[in-house]
Amino acid sequence: MKKRHGALLAALGVAVAWMPPFQARAGDAVPCVFAAKGVPEKPGDASKAIAQATVRAWIECLGDRQIVIPKTRLRMVLEQRDPGGNAAMPYHLAMRDGPIHLTIGLKRRIRSSMSAKDINASIDFIANDGFPMPGLDVRHWQLRGLTRSSHPQVEHAVLAVDQTGIVLEMAMEIFSIYGRDTRERVIPDKPTERHAYLSMDLVRPLKVIVRLDIESFHQ
Secondary structure (H helix, E strand, O other): OHHHHHHHHHOOOOOEEOOOOOOOOOOOOOOOOEEEOOOOOOOOHHHHHHHHHHHHHHHHHHOOOOEEEEEEEEEEEEEEOOOOOOOOOOEEEEEEEOOOOEEEEEOOOOOOOOOHHHHHHHEEEEEEOOEEOOOEEEOOEEEEEEOOOOOOOOEEEEEEEOOOEEEEEEEEEEEEEEEEEOOOOOOOOOOOOHHHEEEEEEEEEEEEEEEEEEEOOOO
């Protein structure tokens, strides 16, 4: 199978690096890993063709397996909504830093003294702007798996709690891979050039494990 995928990209003159898969717990599905580096220096149709071919090869290698994003560390801050905001969701966790952008709505303030069960019950929703796909890397392109909405149905479980944060496991479904050429500027009210983005269908279950370092969590 490796030769087959390599031939597909070699036909486009792409240098593909095969790297060891992400380390995951026994029993987790580990996707194939592709890193296409031979991308033209200027954006255009050739660059898009390479990105599309790489994504197709990764999808074919993945098959019908679940996508697993190994434990990723994110820095969050606990914020209180304005008094005139949604009274049912007075707090939320907002992103400070990390490769996955999440906003977590909370029904109440969470603290390090609470149990994992109580913190999990305090989560109202989990919003996202897409997830980087493990093992999929094309130079100059940002590639993300998208859920059907920014507030998808998410099964979640708080696995651990300590003085500085929590470990959270999430399960949901993605429905497509969206990519954009980061060399092309996004100009408001102007259509994006066709060569600067791609969208490919991919309906798969997704599991994400994140370590959330939360500012002011112990207070």
